[in-house]
Amino acid sequence: MKQKEGFVLRDVCGEKVIVAEGLGVVDFGKLVSLNETAAWLWQEAAKQGDFTVDSLTQALCDEYEVSQEQARRDVTALIGQWQEIGIIG
Amino acid sequence: MAKVSDNVIIGNAIQLVNEGMKVTFPVKGYSMLPFIIGGRESVDLVKPEEPKVGDVVLAWVEGRRYVVHRIISINGDQVVLMGDGNVAGVEHCRLKDVAAVAVAVVDRKGRHHPLYVAWRVRASRLWWRLLPVRRWILAVYRRTWLKVAG
Numbered sequence: 512m513k514q515k516e517g518f519v520l521r522d523v524c525g526e527k528v529i530v531a532e533g534l535g536v537v538d539f540g541k542l543v544s545l546n547e548t549a550a551w552l553w554q555e556a557a558k559q560g561d562f563t564v565d566s567l568t569q570a571l572c573d574e575y576e577v578s579q580e581q582a583r584r585d586v587t588a589l590i591g592q593w594q595e596i597g598i599i600g
Numbered sequence: 601m602a603k604v605s606d607n608v609i610i611g612n613a614i615q616l617v618n619e620g621m622k623v624t625f626p627v628k629g630y631s632m633l634p635f636i637i638g639g640r641e642s643v644d645l646v647k648p649e650e651p652k653v654g655d656v657v658l659a660w661v662e663g664r665r666y667v668v669h670r671i672i673s674i675n676g677d678q679v680v681l682m683g684d685g686n687v688a689g690v691e692h693c694r695l696k697d698v699a700a701v702a703v704a705v706v707d708r709k710g711r712h713h714p715l716y717v718a719w720r721v722r723a724s725r726l727w728w729r730l731l732p733v734r735r736w737i738l739a740v741y742r743r744t745w746l747k748v749a750g
């Protein structure tokens with residue numbers, strides 16, 4: 512899976528937000544707000560380029576103190592949301 | 601997301617506009633009928649260069665709130681604005697309070713319609729001349745076309 516082009520993590524009003532931003536156009540009608548962990552995972556996914564549930568789960572376990580199962584559950588749920596919103600493909 | 605006041609969100613949008621970005625921003629309310637339908641449509645905002653009469657702008661008015669309204673007169677530094685959907689009532693601000701200019705309206709389907717093409721300019725001028733009867737046209741519009749369109 513990859514992040515779709517044009518979705519950028521920005522700081523809006525003190526919150527981490529994914530903004531649809533293509534060619535210098537930002538859509539404030541379509542903001543996706545993230546908690547800290549989700550924002551971190553988004554950045555990880557960007558670093559990885561092509562990522563999977565496994566690769567993000569591993570990254571989460573490496574960075575945070577969390578069990579493999581919990582991490583996998585959280586990553587699976589988050590990726591599900593991203594797919595639903597249409598920001599990854 | 602924690603509840604953030606509209607003014608803060610608009611402030612953020614203005615920051616991005618000042619960076620040279622074009623920001624698509626949802627519009628609330630009916631004060632810009634019939635050209636912009638609040639609650640359903642957005643406007644594309646860019647950095648203002650030389651605000652002109654007829655421009656639809658985001659401005660900080662009366663020193664206390666933001667509106668997206670049309671400029672109806674400019675006298676030196678003094679700007680007067682009025683919502684297309686208002687039948688009376690104007691707002692005042694200074695030129696420096698004009699934070700962004702709307703260059704397009706974005707409909708429900710995400711289509712961008714440039715605001716200053718010839719027919720729209722003609723329509724907004726005609727709409728201005730119809731000010732004395734605006735109240736009745738809007739009353740009919742809200743009960744008919746507005747319910748159907750969008």
